[in-house]
Amino acid sequence: MSWSLFVGHRLRHELECAVDVVGRASRMAREIQRHYCDAGASTNQATTVAKADASPVTIADLAVQALILGELHAVFPQDRFVAEETSGSIRDAAMEHGIRSWLAQHARHGVEERVRASIDLGADAGGAQGRIWVLDPVDGTKGFLRNQQFCIALALLVDGSAELGVLGCPNLSAAQEAERVVSTYTQGAADEKCLTIVNGPDGCVFFAARGAGAFMKSLVQDPGQALPRQIHVNGNADPSWAIMAESVERGHSSHTLTGKIIRILGIRQRLGVDSQCKYGLLSRGEACVFLRFPRVDYVENIWDHAAGAVVLKEAGGLVTDAFGNELDFSRGRKLLNVRGIVATNGHMHPAVLAAVRHVLAEEEACG
Numbered sequence: 546m547s548w549s550l551f552v553g554h555r556l557r558h559e560l561e562c563a564v565d566v567v568g569r570a571s572r573m574a575r576e577i578q579r580h581y582c583d584a585g586a587s588t589n590q591a592t593t594v595a596k597a598d599a600s601p602v603t604i605a606d607l608a609v610q611a612l613i614l615g616e617l618h619a620v621f622p623q624d625r626f627v628a629e630e631t632s633g634s635i636r637d638a639a640m641e642h643g644i645r646s647w648l649a650q651h652a653r654h655g656v657e658e659r660v661r662a663s664i665d666l667g668a669d670a671g672g673a674q675g676r677i678w679v680l681d682p683v684d685g686t687k688g689f690l691r692n693q694q695f696c697i698a699l700a701l702l703v704d705g706s707a708e709l710g711v712l713g714c715p716n717l718s719a720a721q722e723a724e725r726v727v728s729t730y731t732q733g734a735a736d737e738k739c740l741t742i743v744n745g746p747d748g749c750v751f752f753a754a755r756g757a758g759a760f761m762k763s764l765v766q767d768p769g770q771a772l773p774r775q776i777h778v779n780g781n782a783d784p785s786w787a788i789m790a791e792s793v794e795r796g797h798s799s800h801t802l803t804g805k806i807i808r809i810l811g812i813r814q815r816l817g818v819d820s821q822c823k824y825g826l827l828s829r830g831e832a833c834v835f836l837r838f839p840r841v842d843y844v845e846n847i848w849d850h851a852a853g854a855v856v857l858k859e860a861g862g863l864v865t866d867a868f869g870n871e872l873d874f875s876r877g878r879k880l881l882n883v884r885g886i887v888a889t890n891g892h893m894h895p896a897v898l899a900a901v902r903h904v905l906a907e908e909e910a911c912g
Contacts (some may be wrong), residue, residue, distance in 0.1 A: 556709050559621070559701055563711045564752050564762075566616050567699050570609045571748060571764055573651040574683060574697060576627030578715070582692045582840035592845055593629070594692065597892040600901045602634045602686060605689060609682035609697055610649045615656035615663030628667025628680040628880055629848055629907040635661065671847060672704035673875035681848035687794055688819025694742055696820035700851035705875025710855030711752045718745025719763035722831055727758050730793045730817040731800040737807075740838045741793065751776070751825045753859035759828050778861040778890035784810040787833040787893065790823040791815060802904060803836045810893075824853030824888065828860035833893055837886040838867075838902075845880040857888055863887040867901050 551557040581604070581804060589594050593603050617624065634642050640778055648657035656663050671677055678701055685695035697713035717723055728741040748764035752773075762773040783786055788813050789801050807815070826832045839845070851874050854864045865871060867885035874880070884905070889897050 551757055552756065554754055554757050556701070560709055560711075560752060560754050562617065562620055563699055563701070563709060564750060566613050566751075567697055567711045567713040568750050568764060569651050570612050570682075570697050571715045573612065573647055574605045574609055574695070574713075575715035575748060575764075577603075577608065577628045577647060577687055578692060578695075578755040582690055583752065586905050590833050601688060602630060603683065603689065604640065604643050604647065605858065606630050606683045606686060607632075607634060607640075608644045609662075610667060610680060610822070611644065611660050612648055612652045612656055613680055613682065613697075613699060614666040614678070615659065616652065616654050618663070618666055619654040619656075621678075624678055625669040626666045626678045626680065627671045627847065628664075628682065630664060630682060631653045631668065631845065632664040634662035635664075636689035649757050652899055658782065662872050667694070671702075671874075671877045675704065677702040679707075679848050679851045679874070681846075681852075684849070685820030685822070693744065693793075694819045694822050695876075696822045696825075698821045698848060698852040700848075700855060700874075702851065702874055705873075705876050706755075707851045707855045709754045710852035710859075711750065712821055712825050712852055712856055713748075713764075715764065716744040716868040716902075717822050718750055719740065719747050719761065720745065723826075725816070728817055731791075731804075731815065737804075737815060738811050739815045739817065742822075743753045748826070751828060751856045755855065755859070757859065757861035759856050761825070761829060776829040778827060778857070778892075779833065780892060781833050781890065782892040784896070787812045788814045788831070789834040789836060790826055790832040791836055791845055792819055792823075793817040793819050799838045799840075802838045802908070805904045805907075806836060806897070806900045807834075809903060810896060821850070821853040824857050824864075827862055827888060827890060828856050830890070833886040833890045836897075841884075845883050845886070847878060847880055849872045850880065850886060853888075858880060861891055863891045863894045865894075865898070866896070867905060869898050
């Protein structure tokens with residue numbers, strides 16, 4: 546891939562390395578998904594363990610984290626890393642052998658020989674100083690296990706500011722508009738259409754660096770087919786034509802709350818998509834709004850939004866909390882004092898924020 550688009554940019558080398566490693570990790574994760582999670586595979590083959598919060602961790606989460614952190618550490622040894630998983634999730638020798646086997650096919654720099662150490666590079670506390678890579682190795686693990694959409698999300702923070710973002714979406718078609726089907730993932734109003742994305746044949750990578758725009762390329766390895774193209778949000782300001790993206794899993798975001806918000810706005814199309822793929826869809830103009838309202842006691846992690854926020858902003862969109870405040874990635878591993886996430890194409894942001902505030906005020910009044 547030609548990097549002439551980023552000539553002179555201070556993070557050109559970092560972006561080149563990040564896109565390369567996320568691309569290879571995305572292809573590996575897609576192979577793992579097809580091996581373990583296709584309809585013919587038994588449930589036990591998924592080699593899944595549960596963390597303390599009951600969220601699942603798969604071989605893919607651990608292999609992707611080892612590959613990306615291990616390789617970046619080899620190239621940028623002074624940088625720090627914040628990532629979701631720990632080597633404590635490797636439950637036995639058989640699971641570790643499986644991870645090594647996948648890495649032997651896809652990793653460089655001998656990462657397969659230091660699996661646990663590579664995974665545990667991600668234990669940094671984060672903060673407002675220095676260069677910190679932030680990784681969600683498999684964002685949307687439940688989507689991964691359903692053999693649907695998931696995302697590998699990598700960002701670089703410099704002194705607390707998100708400067709670079711890469712989203713590897715192995716099942717999201719690089720076509721401008723992914724194929725959709727009617728879905729029953731949520732119970733919408735009578736006049737609402739609920740849709741989900743069909744897995745594409747190629748997959749794609751979104752990438753951006755502050756001040757350089759946002760781009761997308763196919764995951765296919767043929768250089769002629771993998772040329773990047775610049776992407777932009779759509780210019781729609783009319784809610785009646787808008788598509789709202791939200792999580793498929795009810796545990797990730799309240800469908801009831803988002804339903805109230807979009808009815809105020811007059812949005813009649815809901816698109817259920819796991820992971821930060823939603824940021825990619827907004828960035829290439831395929832959706833206008835992404836709303837996330839997890840349970841009140843849930844504190845967002847910085848890896849859930851850092852990469853997607855960079856890509857969306859560079860494509861012309863906006864992402865804030867429910868009250869219009871910018872997301873602050875400089876306060877450690879968590880996004881503190883955030884009540885909901887509102888991401889839009891920018892044109893609809895004021896109207897969406899007004900509807901969000903109205904609904905949240907009603908919720909608070911009702912106790």
